Amino acid sequence: MSDPLAEAIAMLKLKAVLTKTVTGAGIWRVRRSDEGLSFYCAVLEGACRLEIEGEEPLTLHAGSFVLIPAAYHFALTSLIPPASPRVESTPVEVAERHFRLGDTHAAPEMLALVGHCMSESPDARLLVSLLPEFVFVRDEKRLSLLVGLLKDEAQAQRSGKEFILARIIELLFIEAIRSATTLTTPGLVRGLADPRIAQAIRLIHQDPARRWTVKALASSCALSRSTLFERFTELTGVTPMGYLLSWRMTLAMQLLCQTGATVAEVAERIGYGSASAFSVAFTRYVGVPPGKYGQYRAAVKDGELAESG
Template sequence: MIDPLAEVVALLQPGAQFSKVVSGAGPWRVRRSEAGQPFYCVILDGSCRLAVDGHAPITLEQGDFALIPSAYGFAMSSLDLATSAELDTTPVELLHGEFRLGISNVPHDVLLLLGHCTFGSPDSALLVSLLPQLVHVRGEKRLTTIVQLVGEESRERRPARDGILARLLEVLLIEALRSTTGTAASPGLVRGLADNRLAAAIRQMHEHPTKPWTVAQLAKEAALSRSAFFERFNRAVGVAPMEYLLAWRMAMAKNLLRRSEGGIADIAQRVGYSSASTFSVAFTRHVGVPPTTYVREQTELQ
């Protein structure tokens, strides 16, 4: 059985950028808004506060894992933060590659493992839009272990480092996303897969992307009426069923075109189009350029 979540993460092509250990003491606050910089953190000791734009602030405790997959502004701070903006600080590097926030030369109140990863896919914006805006997982030791392995591997220059990191990050993202409470997640693929009725339809779209699906057929797979399915899918996933199917077919097509896996007609059939011409029209409307132009542009970037 095809796993839609694993497919999306694999197409994202996650890579490691950096990770670091940060300790905090006294009042401190940092704010970040790096576009395209997926952020994750593990609370190794103590607690702190995380405020993501558009979400209520949450308290992170020892063992918690947080992931912000996309370009959302966020702030992290001590629990006893005053309101003054003067507290915004830059981490100070200490010995052994650790960084300190707030007061130095005192025992820490919180110890964090922070990191950024990158998504190598040109479709990352499209694919990330299918994920929750914020992932917060509590009490999952597996995640802490995986993140520690990512940190160790990123700091050392051992053979096959990049390949190991890519696979560790795929596992990290999948583990984090599937550990999210489905009904509490923001709209996206994770929340859709948490709904057994919708999951049945989503898996059919991924297992049989070439089938000429209609909303009525997908509703039947979900054992729902057409109107109930459409509304439920829209609310959970954040897009209409056929919009999701189109986005997935186009992501598959762009991946096949980049890898030169067949001609236009062959790729058209592999992503659910009866002819090269109908595929080219749909691709041009969705991507902005014809498939042949897209292939040429990708070749020039390599």
């Protein structure tokens, strides 16, 4: 059976770019602007506060885990934050990958493991859009075990370290997302929480090349066409056919970049009757013709696109 959540996270191809421990004492605030990098924070001892733009501040106690799949503007603060939001603290590196915040002479009041990871997927933005905006979980034993493994591996010098870190982070993402009991933002995870909508999503993932219609999906899920359309759209944030198109384009980008498949082969594998019909849809959706997409992604990765203006 297809597992859409695991597939989406695996396709992100996550890579740890930073994992560090942070201790804090006194009054402090550290603000970050990460341009869409994934951010995670596990509070191991004490407590702190998380400020996410557009959300109410969250108090994080020992045992709390926060995941932001695409972080932009957020801040970590002491439980009582500085009086002015403009006040920021400068982290002091006291050992390799270990930082102090606030009063560096006082006994630590908080210990956390924080990290950032990036996606090596050709279309991370689309895949991240399927995930919750942020996830907050408390006192989950399985997550605690994974956090411990992540901390141990990040601080060790072993062969295969980068590979192991990537797999642990993938597991952290999946475990955190499925452990969350309440998700307010529409997306893949809320859709999967509904058995009938989950069935529709799995059918799309299992056979993306099939000529799906709302009626065919509804019939397969024992729902009326209108009920499927309304419930699917409400929970995931996109229409059933919109989701099908997004998933087909995600697969197409992966195939074009990683397998060397021809445009005609990709078109057939994702359900288009001709290469020309696929090319029109792909160009409209992505902004680049499929025949040039591999070169375009290589240029972006190497920085050549920015240099050429």
